[in-house]
Amino acid sequence: MRVGVHINRFDHTGGGPALGAELAAAGAAAEAAGVSWLSVMDHYFQMEFNGGAEDPMLEAYTTLGYLAGHTSTVRLGALVTGVTYRHPGLLAKIVTSLDVLSGGRATLGIGAAWYDREHEGLGVPFPPLAERFERLEETLRICLQMWDPEANGPFEGKHYKLAETLCVPAPVSGPHPEIMIGGGGEKKTLRLVAQYADACNLFGTSPEEVRHKLDVLRGHCDTLGRDYDRIRKTIAYSGETVDDGNADAFLRDVTGYAKLGIDTVILSPRLGETAAWMERFVGAVVPRLAELD
Numbered sequence: 001m002r003v004g005v006h007i008n009r010f011d012h013t014g015g016g017p018a019l020g021a022e023l024a025a026a027g028a029a030a031e032a033a034g035v036s037w038l039s040v041m042d043h044y045f046q047m048e049f050n051g052g053a054e055d056p057m058l059e060a061y062t063t064l065g066y067l068a069g070h071t072s073t074v075r076l077g078a079l080v081t082g083v084t085y086r087h088p089g090l091l092a093k094i095v096t097s098l099d100v101l102s103g104g105r106a107t108l109g110i111g112a113a114w115y116d117r118e119h120e121g122l123g124v125p126f127p128p129l130a131e132r133f134e135r136l137e138e139t140l141r142i143c144l145q146m147w148d149p150e151a152n153g154p155f156e157g158k159h160y161k162l163a164e165t166l167c168v169p170a171p172v173s174g175p176h177p178e179i180m181i182g183g184g185g186e187k188k189t190l191r192l193v194a195q196y197a198d199a200c201n202l203f204g205t206s207p208e209e210v211r212h213k214l215d216v217l218r219g220h221c222d223t224l225g226r227d228y229d230r231i232r233k234t235i236a237y238s239g240e241t242v243d244d245g246n247a248d249a250f251l252r253d254v255t256g257y258a259k260l261g262i263d264t265v266i267l268s269p270r271l272g273e274t275a276a277w278m279e280r281f282v283g284a285v286v287p288r289l290a291e292l293d
Helices: 016-033 060-069 088-101 116-122 129-146 189-196 207-224 247-258 274-290
Strands: 002-007 037-040 075-078 106-111 178-182 199-203 232-237 264-267
Touching: 002 016, 002 274, 016 037, 016 060, 016 274, 037 060, 037 264, 060 075, 060 088, 075 178, 088 106, 088 129, 106 129, 129 178, 129 189, 178 189, 178 232, 189 207, 199 207, 207 247, 247 274
Parallel strands: 002 037, 002 264, 037 075, 075 106, 106 178, 178 199, 199 232, 232 264
Antiparallel strands: none
């Protein structure tokens, strides 16, 4: 099992002027610790459970571009991009740019979006849930078409219409940047994973719950004729064992996920200074987690 880190707090004690140096240090610490994935939130406002809208929040893809310039091996992505935040053609271009400039390390993490306050706060349309899922599927189709050099033509969907799907330069990743869909909705989200995604991200609620979600995913794969084993499985994990650095308790807790075939456990520490935390905690657990494979 591999380790990812999800940077979700930007409340550094030094304030905004210290964030650039902190993020650069976090990138260096992640690679020194053997972290395979580094992600940030895609939100306009900080989450209520994480300090609230008045706490600092950086724009995701600007931050990922900065991290790309301060790393060389770790895979980069948003966990996860809200489908309503950017036009699909622009999103495909943004992820392509990240992929090109990082040397093929970009993942398109994407989901249906949910945080109504930030949409209303900044005047971004927030359609009903059913429509957001329709837009999510069209966005996935548009990205795949833009990443196909033989498919530069129109796209006509219910919600989006593109006269050209030209994307130059093409992504460095082959055949395209990894697509990771976040969420565990059994009827729609996991069906979209089976149909379009290279990876899924589930909440690490319990091994029993994750096992159930994976069984549902396998059923969708069987229905669609997709090879279940070709989908990379990841979980988002947070909790006291991560924040307080209790490595033994953390390892006991995640052993059950390793037995389910989870490829990567993505840790979400709720703190604003992640570099020092990675140095003292993540570097110690990475080799021990690798032994669980």
